[in-house]
Amino acid sequence: NAGVTQTPKFRVLKTGQSMTLLCAQDMNHEYMYWYRQDPGMGLRLIHYSVGEGTTAKGEVPDGYNVSRLKKQNFLLGLESAAPSQTSVYFCASSLTGTVEQYFGPGTRLTVT
């Protein structure tokens, strides 16, 4: 099992550009999540999904969109990147809502 994988690992964008981050899990988990981690801080939830075809907003959803067309994939989109979106993005998944989340390796995004 690969667990949770994220693509790409690093990315540099210019302000106003768009991109999509891909998260994939091979554990047949129902729940998937996108977080961002800023230097010296804990993680903040951007969006999450409780099953294929569903998405919901987390704590900091502005400027991001997500889609979960397949159970194993959760995509995070930035339509018009801003320097404030410079961060490390982590994807996670869990079997249910009451067990631990498994995290991917992270994507380091810099917006100049």
Add this chain to the structure above:
Amino acid sequence: ELKVEQNPLFLSMQEGKNYTIYCNYSTTSDRLYWYRQDPGKSLESLFVLLSNGAVKQEGRLMASLDTKARLSTLHITAAVHDLSATYFCAVDPNNAGNMLTFGGGTRLMVKP
């Protein structure tokens, strides 16, 4: 708004010593999670605490939850260098696992 506060933020300790990290939160919740993060790495689940009075132990780490006091502790016994990492607690205010709020983290450095 849920606030999750950890203290200390930074802890430097000698090998062989004991210490406790505290996680206070501001709203009712029966579910609390502890994670470990090594520098530049992803998060690894340590403990899942799902009820008042829950206590879990793994090696030199022991976590407990007091939902009435809105407090969780992570106790380190006879620290070793390999425990050096940042430790995060995360609270689930909806008791559904899909809106975790993380504390700011405690960076632990264990000196040989």
